[in-house]
Amino acid sequence: MFEFIIAGVQSPWLLLVLTGATVGMVGGFIGVGGGYMVTPALIVFGFPGYMASGIDMTHIAGKSVVATVRHRQLGNIDWVLGLAMVGGTMIGVEQGVRLLTWTKTIGLSGIVLLTTSVLVMIGLFIYTQIETQAANKVAMQMEKEGIKVGREITTSSLPAKFQRISLYPIVRCKTARIVISMWVIVIVGAITGVLAGFLGVGGGFVRVPALIYVVGASTHIAVGTDLLEIIVSGGYGALRHSMMGNVDFIAVLFMIVGAMFGAQFGSIATAYVRGPAIRYILSYSLILATVGAFLRLAYMLTGSKYAVLSFFAVVFTLGEMFFLCFFIMSLVLFAVRYQKGKSVPDWIPSLVVQK
């Protein structure tokens, strides 16, 4: 146990390191900050709500730097795309925070927040699942026919429509191999920023699908570039929370130690898999988080009468982290076995990269 003087709680430091490691792994792999998982975990460990959000946001900023450094080495960051999006994101985050303040003034924030989360995540889950299933089927068929499958395979026709918008200035993103109007990137940044600011999260779980299905980036580029974005949005959030005194920095340090290991593993793991594998994990993370949020919403809508709902929400949220880590580790293990020519389950070859 460690006494966190600023937060005023005693909490097992090892659990913080472990939380940092698990969320770091998931975040490094699918390109999200993981705020929707960390804040509940910190509350369970005894941190007050405001401190949990502040510690979470500050740790996300640091963890994203760790993961971004690795994704830069893997060539998964398109700096032009990332920087073009930053402006829109910042404007969006500020508007999202204002929207949140407004809903608070009319006494609705908690319920509106959770309802929006649930709806957005369900929508993204459905679209990502359908598209990824289709892409995976194509990859499996190609594998069967002996056609070499590339690292990325998508079936969505949406990016082509957005890339056809010829509004000046047109941006050439060399690493991502995209030519697109800057306005599309800025607007995507602004919309995802509003959601991030309103929901109080880094926004990765909205931005990664948006980068793939609207901008047309490959999944790997979307993950790496989004982590770059999270440094900015998470850094801004960390600054605001810190100025309000919502951060016990020592708790952040424990988490960042775990995140260093987790984010390394998660980021390196992307080199072993194809785009659909990342999108599958992203969609599962979305639906699991949705169930957790839905349980909390049900708890709030029933006037906080049924404590069992809140309990299962916590169990679900914490269980999600371990489930996703287990899934990622299994994928890497199978990828290594496949590359060595050993036997793997039938669903693995279309998801992992051949040497």
Add this chain to the structure above:
Amino acid sequence: MTKTTGAIKFVFWLAVSVGLFYYAFHSYYTGQMISWYYYKAKNDGYAIHSGAFKNATKENPAMLQIGKFDKIEGLQAVEVKKGDRLPVNADGIIDKKVIKEEKRVKLEGEMIKVMVASEVKDAKGFKFRDTFKHKGIMTNPWAGAWNLVMILAIGLALGLMAEGMTDIMGLKLEKIVHH
């Protein structure tokens, strides 16, 4: 990158990381970080050290002595006005409005009677214990900038240290060509 340059990179960034962690823990334990956090009073009220009466209940209330103390030790309270620098050890303010309500605390002459030290509240569907700690305090705005710079520097140092580590291990990570 060779294993030798990887080792140099690892050792250098390890040293930087250790230095940054040492500096952060040093600032914490010398009380500097804490004095930044509990900097000034946001509202008129009484500065207190919430840990001293965390178990106070209606049946077993805590009595805080009001006085002009530079350092709060145990069951003491110092009257402060908005913008006043907080005394050492203060970690929260009991707002005068809360005292007027007389639900959680009551003024009894030169003493404050604390009857409800903590309440269970909900945040985004999660329950947490809400106390007087951190209430009505203003953090030094520079602490925010310090936190941000530190966490970004630590993230960078740890990221580059890990990169050095994988170079030493001989893990060949090549740039992915995106089609």
